[in-house]
Amino acid sequence: MKLFWFEIVKTFSRWRTYIGFGVIALIVVLTEVVMKLSATEILYRMMRSLQKDFLIFGNILNGWFVTAFIMNGLHIHIPFLIALVAGDIVSSEATSGTVRFLLIRPPSRYKIITAKYVTTLFYTAGLVIFLGLVCILPGLLLFGSGDLVLHHYGRFGIVFIPEVEIPLRMLFAFMAAIWSMTVVASIAFLLSTLVENSIGPIIGTMAVVVVFLVIGNFPFDFFQSLKPYLFTTYMIFWQRFLDDPIPLREIATSATILGLHSIGLFFIAFGAYARKDIKS
């Protein structure tokens, strides 16, 4: 616990840690202000295909919708902000020359690496929770509350979630988002244990995420057959909490696959750190 606390203090005393929070706050607030100013245009684009057949009344562009909209847009960019800290957490000790000093102290390597990993997860969770708060609170303030109407683009599909159900569903959606981002954090963490600079793990993590996303979205049969084997396929399982009915089996499968990835990556990092040569 003491080690974890030290790691927290170290992590949050670096200015780099706050880049993610600052960027998220800036993007979300900017998006919400722009959405508020162009509400009519957004509504027209959103409901264009439905307005041919239905008269639509009520506050559709509400805080909950804005939150879901921003979450959809940002889930590709958040990994970069996570990698910024997770990719630095182990390798920074080598860069700053403190790794030998750290590893000759009484706590075992296992305890140190575990404390660093838990700190990485804490930061990841903090960043996603911050995203949630900065989306929901100003969103509700600017746009008000209401039922959540989600329209699947490209095909006919409307999901209507009553207002009373939304807070709980959003809570689960954000928990699922944290769970997904844990895999990204674990990749960055593993790469961070393997190298002695921070740039490599950050770029490496983003390269993995981007390549997997691109492969998963190519509409060719070969790439589509690879899709089930890419962790990025399951990373959007938070969206399933906004489906009706909630596909619990699919959620459980995605959560298990992502969880196994995180555990696997952590154990590899654990092994690599245990064998790390600090004498040369």
Add this chain to the structure above:
Amino acid sequence: MKKILWLLWVLFLLSPEQIQAQEDATHYLDTLGKKYSGLKDYTVDVRVHFDIEGFKAPDMLAKLYFKTPDKMKIESKRVFFLPKEGGYFNPFMFKKEEFEIRLLERLTYDSRNAVKLRLTPKKMKGSTRDFVLTIDADQNLIREMNISSFEGREVKAVIEYGKFSDFELPTHIELQLDIPFNESRRIKDFGQSAPKTERITGKVEIGYSNYKVNSGLRDEIFKETEPPLLRGGS
């Protein structure tokens, strides 16, 4: 030869039977208009139940205000969807001067005498191609309404009535929808932005209760206070 055929066609149209049928058809709309001539406004609670594949929504409730000739307002604390075609009752929407009217057939509907009329708008208003109305000739009520559009939209409304303050007004409308849906699929289809059309079929059931008829609704009630797209227009 062509001229002769045209002449025969014109003579057919001007034949006494055709003129009689045309007059009859107009007469049904006239009678319908007279039946509701005393209706100034009404307020009613609406419950909409959707049974459409891909449209997952609980029943929606709202209060509907209607004032002649065509003012309509929906009051709902929550999001509310109402089918544009046939979603609410306006007995004055079929003005004989706005349509080409053809009597299609005389039939028996629910053991009553009925007629089927085809109404084709004289001026293009929206995308509606024509309406086919099944009118109960004994009671002067529209029992069924088939609406087709140029875009391939087909809507069938079956209407049940109840009596409220001397007026027969709908208590239940069942809409059967068969409508095209297309939306650009730019990302999914790797840069192809050509719309892919799918058909949406399903049923919408609309229940009407707690009618208040001719309560003297003021015009101010119908003034919009929100941006038109939030309201969806009326």
